Amino acid sequence: MGNVFTRIGEKISDYPLFAAEWEERAQEILPAGPFGFLQSGAGDELTLGQNREAFSEYDILPRVLRDVSNVDTSIKLFGQEQSMPVMLAPVGFQGIFHSQMEIGSVKAAAAAGIPFVASTVTSASLEEIAMAAPEAVKWFQLYWSKNRDLTASMAKRAEKAGYKAIVVTVDTGLLGWRKRDYRNGYSPLKLLKGAANYINDPVFQELVPELTEEHVREAILENIHHPNLTWDDLLFLREQTRLPIVVKGILHPTDAKQAIELGMDAIVVSNHGGRQLDSAIASLRALPAIVKTVNGAVPVLMDGGVRSGADVFKAIALGADSVLIGRPYVYGLAAGGQAGVSRVIEDLRTELQLTYALSGVSCTKNIDAAYLIKR
Numbered sequence: 468m469g470n471v472f473t474r475i476g477e478k479i480s481d482y483p484l485f486a487a488e489w490e491e492r493a494q495e496i497l498p499a500g501p502f503g504f505l506q507s508g509a510g511d512e513l514t515l516g517q518n519r520e521a522f523s524e525y526d527i528l529p530r531v532l533r534d535v536s537n538v539d540t541s542i543k544l545f546g547q548e549q550s551m552p553v554m555l556a557p558v559g560f561q562g563i564f565h566s567q568m569e570i571g572s573v574k575a576a577a578a579a580g581i582p583f584v585a586s587t588v589t590s591a592s593l594e595e596i597a598m599a600a601p602e603a604v605k606w607f608q609l610y611w612s613k614n615r616d617l618t619a620s621m622a623k624r625a626e627k628a629g630y631k632a633i634v635v636t637v638d639t640g641l642l643g644w645r646k647r648d649y650r651n652g653y654s655p656l657k658l659l660k661g662a663a664n665y666i667n668d669p670v671f672q673e674l675v676p677e678l679t680e681e682h683v684r685e686a687i688l689e690n691i692h693h694p695n696l697t698w699d700d701l702l703f704l705r706e707q708t709r710l711p712i713v714v715k716g717i718l719h720p721t722d723a724k725q726a727i728e729l730g731m732d733a734i735v736v737s738n739h740g741g742r743q744l745d746s747a748i749a750s751l752r753a754l755p756a757i758v759k760t761v762n763g764a765v766p767v768l769m770d771g772g773v774r775s776g777a778d779v780f781k782a783i784a785l786g787a788d789s790v791l792i793g794r795p796y797v798y799g800l801a802a803g804g805q806a807g808v809s810r811v812i813e814d815l816r817t818e819l820q821l822t823y824a825l826s827g828v829s830c831t832k833n834i835d836a837a838y839l840i841k842r
């Protein structure tokens with residue numbers, strides 16, 4: 468907390484402070500295609516907006532006259548400590564945002580003591596990311612490949628490279644209808660900006676007759692979308708890895724229950740940042756019913772629209788064990804590589820620490836629904 472008090476009124480840096488300013492900064496820096504891809508929601512972007520709106524339906528009901536001189540935001544997930552209940556969400560194709568790609572992001576996560584979730588469709592390979600930040604807690608987000616051996620191979624590579632969990636994203640059987648990308652005629656997937664994990668995979672190399680751009684593109688497109696995937700397939704993954712399996716993209720309590728029954732180790736309440744099914748329920752609104760159903764059996768994480776310390780606090784109060792942020796850290800990456808990501812994380816930390824203190828809370832486990840009131 469010390470630095471919060473000594474910084475009063477100081478000009479912190481030339482980086483933005485408000486979330487809206489970060490978006491503007493990214494827009495100034497990035498070409499239209501990458502910026503549109505980053506911002507894009509699906510359809511009329513109703514869910515994208517509702518993810519934010521949902522946070523304003525709650526106010527914090529603070530408690531006073533408690534000793535909050537020592538605020539501890541840390542938590543543990545799967546036995547791994549993180550300095551606050553915030554993680555960097557899997558965001559693919561980071562080479563379209565900054566030349567440091569995922570390397571800048573993972574180093575910032577390491578410096579902050581928060582986990583980094585590497586996407587399947589990264590611009591740097593999962594091994595390169597791991598080597599760049601061996602000290603970081605890293606999870607690997609798996610896009611199920613049609614070819615099961617490829618799926619298994621990626622999971623095994625992640626385990627070998629030191630990743631601590633496999634996050635299976637289940638809300639992208641097909642890609643959402645993202646109008647901005649169609650308007651811009653832009654697809655980082657087709658531009659092979661997220662091909663590193665495929666090109667470097669021994670099973671993929673066997674599948675593709677020659678590693679020409681055309682063949683690689685075709686093989687990735689053939690494998691990445693999996694509208695035929697079902698719950699039974701997750702059992703296959705269980706046999707392939709000893710790592711905890713996290714299911715990302717759950718919105719229905721019955722699906723959360725199903726995941727637990729199949730032995731999954733955590734779930735992420737998420738609508739993919741409003742990028743998949745438009746009009747899907749806002750993540751924060753889906754959270755309470757899922758927390759109730761899960762009833763402590765496994766950790767429940769959430770993402771979508773988290774932009775401030777108060778947002779993190781509200782999600783935790785509604786029962787999330789941790790949140791993930793997507794676009795916010797990518798704005799930082801675009802603006803300044805690793806340093807920009809660090810700026811975003813540290814400002815969020817400052818705000819979160821102050822939110823704990825001014826709400827009368829000194830550690831994460833004491834935050835509950837009694838600190839919130841619905842408007």
Ligand SMILES: Cc1cc2nc3c(=O)[nH]c(=O)nc-3n(C[C@H](O)[C@H](O)[C@H](O)COP(=O)(O)O)c2cc1C
Nearest residue numbers: 505556557558559586636739740771772792793794
């Ligand atoms: C540009 C971009 C790329 C993404 N790529 C992936 C991905 O590869 N895998 C995945 O599971 N989720 C992906 N997501 C979704 C994020 O993990 C996360 O669910 C979402 O961004 C959270 O919402 P927020 O951006 O409002 O914080 C992506 C999101 C964005 C904005």
Ligand SMILES: O=C(O)C(=O)c1ccccc1
Nearest residue numbers: 559588639642656739742
């Ligand atoms: O952009 C995304 O949200 C995303 O997850 C994705 C995944 C595969 C191909 C293209 C986009």
